[in-house]
Amino acid sequence: MKVTLSVLKADIGSVGGHTLPSRRVLAKVEEVVREEVGRLLLDAHVFHIGDDIVLLVSHTQGPRNPAIHELAWKAFREGTQVAKEEGLYGAGQDLLKDAFSGNLHGLGPQVAEMEFAERPAEPFMVLAADKTEPGAFNLPLYLVFADPMYSSGLLLSPDLRPGFRFRIMDLAQTERDSYIVLDAPERLYDIAALLRDSHRFGIESIWSRKYGEIAAVVSTTRLRNIAGRYVGKDDPVAIIRTQKIFPATEEFGPPFALAPFVAGDTRGSHHLPLMPVRANTPASTFFCVPMVCGLAFSLKDGRFSEPVDLFADPVWDTVRAKVVEKAQEMRRQGFYGPAMLPMEELEYTGIAERLKELEREFS
Numbered sequence: 001m002k003v004t005l006s007v008l009k010a011d012i013g014s015v016g017g018h019t020l021p022s023r024r025v026l027a028k029v030e031e032v033v034r035e036e037v038g039r040l041l042l043d044a045h046v047f048h049i050g051d052d053i054v055l056l057v058s059h060t061q062g063p064r065n066p067a068i069h070e071l072a073w074k075a076f077r078e079g080t081q082v083a084k085e086e087g088l089y090g091a092g093q094d095l096l097k098d099a100f101s102g103n104l105h106g107l108g109p110q111v112a113e114m115e116f117a118e119r120p121a122e123p124f125m126v127l128a129a130d131k132t133e134p135g136a137f138n139l140p141l142y143l144v145f146a147d148p149m150y151s152s153g154l155l156l157s158p159d160l161r162p163g164f165r166f167r168i169m170d171l172a173q174t175e176r177d178s179y180i181v182l183d184a185p186e187r188l189y190d191i192a193a194l195l196r197d198s199h200r201f202g203i204e205s206i207w208s209r210k211y212g213e214i215a216a217v218v219s220t221t222r223l224r225n226i227a228g229r230y231v232g233k234d235d236p237v238a239i240i241r242t243q244k245i246f247p248a249t250e251e252f253g254p255p256f257a258l259a260p261f262v263a264g265d266t267r268g269s270h271h272l273p274l275m276p277v278r279a280n281t282p283a284s285t286f287f288c289v290p291m292v293c294g295l296a297f298s299l300k301d302g303r304f305s306e307p308v309d310l311f312a313d314p315v316w317d318t319v320r321a322k323v324v325e326k327a328q329e330m331r332r333q334g335f336y337g338p339a340m341l342p343m344e345e346l347e348y349t350g351i352a353e354r355l356k357e358l359e360r361e362f363s
């Protein structure tokens with residue numbers, strides 16, 4: 001039996017600003033999804049990161065299945081209705097179209113899906129970010145799948161030694177999806193050359209070269225490409241299979257502990273470090289520092305074990321303390337230089353419009 005894992009995420013309204021969904025909204029979304037467990041779905045798990053609600057579901061319908069996407073759409077729509085009743089901020093923010101048209105791609109929510117034949121033991125993790133950009137996972141995933149300095153399995157395990165295949169998306173393409181497929185380690189420098197630009201390029205999927213098995217998928221939607229203007233952030237979700245022929249769960253820790261500077265945070269217009277946090281953490285009132293959470297599960301016949309929170313053990317408190325220092329240091333320079341995004345990446349356009357007016361005053 002082939003199992004499909006689908007992760008679907010949307011910001012449909014939050015309490016007191018762009019912070020977190022209310023309990024009633026979360027409960028409504030979960031209720032709609034849970035009704036289908038045992039029918040359309042094998043299992044479901046609902047959580048949030050900042051103000052984004054994440055649905056993890058398992059089923060046998062394959063990726064991009066209209067019934068699965070419609071269920072998520074329904075859950076987000078009914079959740080939005082509750083958010084409106086409660087007067088929450090940004091109710092329905094990520095639902096950019098009024099009607100469902102067979103697929104969530106292009107409607108606003110972030111989607112990552114993969115299909116595979118379950119291994120006898122099938123550990124996997126779900127990563128979800130808030131207040132950042134689709135390329136936010138580029139560096140940690142590059143390090144864990146392609147760099148032996150971080151990924152000890154690349155040296156120590158014959159299963160990992162042949163390396164991984166990266167499918168990378170050009171996020172600037174608005175007309176059609178545009179990908180390049182590059183093999184590590186042979187094309188390492190080319191992979192690095194693309195992934196360094198996390199505003200423009202994002203990993204879409206990663207594959208084991210030895211076994212041809214899918215290892216990771218990342219959502220790559222840019223909301224701006226759909227709406228033609230800034231409407232909220234394109235913070236990614238990812239599904240990653242781990243252990244044996246893939247990197248081990250704990251090998252993901254050090255790359256995420258680096259907390260690279262990524263685009264996002266307040267008004268989607270600055271650079272701050274990507275902070276690993278526990279699942280169900282509200283957005284930070286420290287300038288909306290970008291956040292990533294991770295839950296790992298074991299899968300059996302398409303059903304989930306209870307989750308383990310990947311960034312909850314005591315090491316992460318120390319990491320977070322350092323990330324906060326890094327973030328505070330950057331914020332000290334306010335609008336200046338790399339603290340604020342380059343002009344073409346700014347999600348609020350007020351400054352660009354003002355500069356055009358100022359141009360007229362030059363002589």
Ligand SMILES: O=C(COP(=O)(O)O)[C@@H](O)[C@H](O)[C@H](O)COP(=O)(O)O
Pocket residue numbers: 011017018051130131132231232233264265266267268288
């Ligand atoms: O990053 C933010 C929101 O991100 P989000 O859409 O929740 O991913 C915030 O910093 C907002 O940009 C900021 O609070 C201003 O919001 P508005 O007043 O324009 O809604």
